[in-house]
Amino acid sequence: MNERKVAVFLFAVALLVPVPRVLAAQLVSKIEAGQYTVSDGALPFSAIRLAPTVQFELPHATLRARGSALISEQNLQLADGIVTGTFTSPTVYGVRAEMIGNASRAIDDRSLGTDQVDVQTRVHVLFHEHGGVWLGGGVARPWRVAVASQASVTDAGAWAKLGDALAKFGTATMTATFTNFSFTKIASVNDTGSASLSCASPVAPAANIAVRALFTETPGTGACERQSRFNDLEGSIRWELGALELTAATGYRFGDSYDVTPDSKRWTSGTATIWLNDRIALVGGGGRQPALPLRGIPARSYGMAGIELAYWPINKGGVPVSLPRATLVKGFEMHALPTGMHKLIIHVGGVETVDVMGDFSDWSPLTLVRRGRDLWELSVPLSYGMHQINVRVDGGPWMAPPGTPTMHDSFNGDVGLIVVAPPDKSAH
Amino acid sequence: MTCVSRGASRRPSLSLLWGAVALVLSGALPAVAQDPDPLSKLDPSSKFAVELLIDSANTLGLPSDYLRSTALQGIALKVDGKRIVVECRKKFNLLKTAHAILGSVGGEELKAGASVLYAGAKPNQLAPFKARQQNRNDLEAFTIWADLITRGVPSEEASSAITKLWQDGADDATFYGLWNNVQSDILKGLNPGAAFQNRIRETPGRPTANKVTPPEGQENQSSR
Numbered sequence: 001m002n003e004r005k006v007a008v009f010l011f012a013v014a015l016l017v018p019v020p021r022v023l024a025a026q027l028v029s030k031i032e033a034g035q036y037t038v039s040d041g042a043l044p045f046s047a048i049r050l051a052p053t054v055q056f057e058l059p060h061a062t063l064r065a066r067g068s069a070l071i072s073e074q075n076l077q078l079a080d081g082i083v084t085g086t087f088t089s090p091t092v093y094g095v096r097a098e099m100i101g102n103a104s105r106a107i108d109d110r111s112l113g114t115d116q117v118d119v120q121t122r123v124h125v126l127f128h129e130h131g132g133v134w135l136g137g138g139v140a141r142p143w144r145v146a147v148a149s150q151a152s153v154t155d156a157g158a159w160a161k162l163g164d165a166l167a168k169f170g171t172a173t174m175t176a177t178f179t180n181f182s183f184t185k186i187a188s189v190n191d192t193g194s195a196s197l198s199c200a201s202p203v204a205p206a207a208n209i210a211v212r213a214l215f216t217e218t219p220g221t222g223a224c225e226r227q228s229r230f231n232d233l234e235g236s237i238r239w240e241l242g243a244l245e246l247t248a249a250t251g252y253r254f255g256d257s258y259d260v261t262p263d264s265k266r267w268t269s270g271t272a273t274i275w276l277n278d279r280i281a282l283v284g285g286g287g288r289q290p291a292l293p294l295r296g297i298p299a300r301s302y303g304m305a306g307i308e309l310a311y312w313p314i315n316k317g318g319v320p321v322s323l324p325r326a327t328l329v330k331g332f333e334m335h336a337l338p339t340g341m342h343k344l345i346i347h348v349g350g351v352e353t354v355d356v357m358g359d360f361s362d363w364s365p366l367t368l369v370r371r372g373r374d375l376w377e378l379s380v381p382l383s384y385g386m387h388q389i390n391v392r393v394d395g396g397p398w399m400a401p402p403g404t405p406t407m408h409d410s411f412n413g414d415v416g417l418i419v420v421a422p423p424d425k426s427a428h
Numbered sequence: 429m430t431c432v433s434r435g436a437s438r439r440p441s442l443s444l445l446w447g448a449v450a451l452v453l454s455g456a457l458p459a460v461a462q463d464p465d466p467l468s469k470l471d472p473s474s475k476f477a478v479e480l481l482i483d484s485a486n487t488l489g490l491p492s493d494y495l496r497s498t499a500l501q502g503i504a505l506k507v508d509g510k511r512i513v514v515e516c517r518k519k520f521n522l523l524k525t526a527h528a529i530l531g532s533v534g535g536e537e538l539k540a541g542a543s544v545l546y547a548g549a550k551p552n553q554l555a556p557f558k559a560r561q562q563n564r565n566d567l568e569a570f571t572i573w574a575d576l577i578t579r580g581v582p583s584e585e586a587s588s589a590i591t592k593l594w595q596d597g598a599d600d601a602t603f604y605g606l607w608n609n610v611q612s613d614i615l616k617g618l619n620p621g622a623a624f625q626n627r628i629r630e631t632p633g634r635p636t637a638n639k640v641t642p643p644e645g646q647e648n649q650s651s652r
Contacts, residue, residue, distance in 0.1 A: 359497040363504040385536035405575035407547050410515035411507050417571045
């Protein structure tokens with residue numbers, strides 16, 4: 001147990017080490033500390049929760065590691081770690097494929113803990129950056145979860161984004177998801193760490209006459225099993241207005257009555273985040289989270305308050321598909337036109353929109369026009385002088401265009417610098 | 429009779445048309461006049477503070493658009509108003525410093541000088557740029573200088589080398605070529621200071637006799 005505490009502590013401390021600016025564009029980290037109250041009695045009434053996250057972003061891939069640990073009375077009660085890799089294809093006519101792989105471990109003080117590996121593929125249809133639908137499917141392989149063996153997961157969903165960063169009422173992102181879990185359920189005393197039982201065992205669920213018919217004795221292993229499935233229907237909304245972020249989710253689980261336990265039938269949760277500056281936020285929330293039987297994590301009710309620290313804030317948009325980064329931009333050119341205008345040319349493929357903004361546009365986004373497979377153009381009036389410019393693709397983060405000198409701007413970002421020569425030298 | 433009748437029937441239509449035009453114009457003109465000031469997205473106290481700084485810059489003959497641009501960028505990025513005021517005040521002080529050192533240069537040069545100071549150059553390092561040849565601007569030198577400091581090249585080394593190049597009459601293409609080589613080496617994993625020292629040694633102080641076409645630099649730059 002001490003080793004675990006030390007590991008969590010070191011991980012948290014490691015996140016406090018400032019990240020070199022050169023890496024910052026690809027490395028983000030977050031750590032939360034909060035006071036938790038869990039009402040089901042299975043977990044401590046009061047606990048501190050640490051939830052660090054590290055994320056690396058590449059043009060078509062994201063690697064994220066996040067953890068969560070509930071510590072009470074100097075003991076680690078429940079720890080949950082997950083590493084996620086997401087590979088995203090370029091967008092072709094609004095269609096994007098995504099492959100997601102997860103490897104996770106949950107450590108429960110009351111048992112040995114569980115491991116799970118799952119792989120999922122999704123196909124997204126995007127309606128620019130304002131909405132989309134997706135359909136996905138995959139398999140999950142849990143270990144040390146006595147209650148379930150290999151599972152197949154199918155999901156479908158839709159999302160819509162209203163407003164923008166400059167809108168009076170901010171941005172709201174709504175998501176609806178349907179997920180089907182199909183797996184083999186095995187009779188056991190506990191969900192995790194206990195051996196499977198035979199149907200004849202007096203403590204087996206199948207000993208209950210009402211459910212006995214649902215289970216069958218597997219000839220080879222002698223385990224008491226049944227094919228099981230349930231469905232989750234969940235809706236969420238995320239509203240961002242200035243420094244305030246509100247997130248609410250509600251869900252309903254239905255399926256075989258034996259598998260849908262009363263404590264996981266309906267759930268609702270909400271979180272409010274107020275950013276005091278771009279690195280520190282107050283977080284508060286509560287609600288109920290359903291059990292995750294494949295991972296051996298029980299249902300829990302909670303109320304929490306705490307702070308969130310972000311060294312390099314993770315892009316927290318509620319859009320449920322990873323959007324490509326500006327690092328996809330392959331090239332940037334600027335040409336003086338005889339009319340006194342300047343043509344900006346950006347080379348980037350597999351995206352839906354490309355915007356620029358800078359001092360020349362009073363920092364309002366200007367959308368480029370697609371002129372070819374990976375060619376985007378826009379003519380802007382640029383006067384003599386040094387100008388600042390940023391670019392973004394598909395509504396992602398603003399970044400300095402490649403191939404231009406850059407400097408830090410005033411607001412923790414980088415900005416590209418372009419120089420327009422005096423009129424008599426414009427022939428260069 | 430028929431014609432009179434037609435004319436009489438058209439008159440009301442014409443009046444209606446003119447009326448509609450007048451209505452549209454009367455509606456459009458105030459709409460143009462009411463085009464909101466982007467700074468109005470700031471909270472009142474922050475807006476007042478930014479406008480005060482802009483007025484002060486105008487009074488001193490400093491390019492106030494530098495401050496306005498900073499405020500608008502902050503608004504676009506949804507930055508807190510107080511933070512925007514702090515940054516505008518910082519930029520205002522840098523403009524004053526650049527003006528005190530560079531003297532009566534154009535607004536663009538002052539803004540570029542302030543940007544170099546913002547990147548991390550020391551005020552006394554700007555002093556050599558006060559003396560300048562006629563029709564020569566230092567924007568390219570300042571741009572590259574600011575970038576090099578941002579990339580981690582030690583400020584003293586970047587400043588002395590850029591100053592030397594500029595005093596030797598290096599043109600924009602030379603500065604851009606130096607930057608291109610250094611950033612390329614840094615991307616390959618070389619230490620910024622070492623990359624800069626390596627490349628500055630092979631950079632000619634003056635433009636070569638057979639002057640090459642400027643690299644696709646500021647007027648035509650490409651990273652492809």
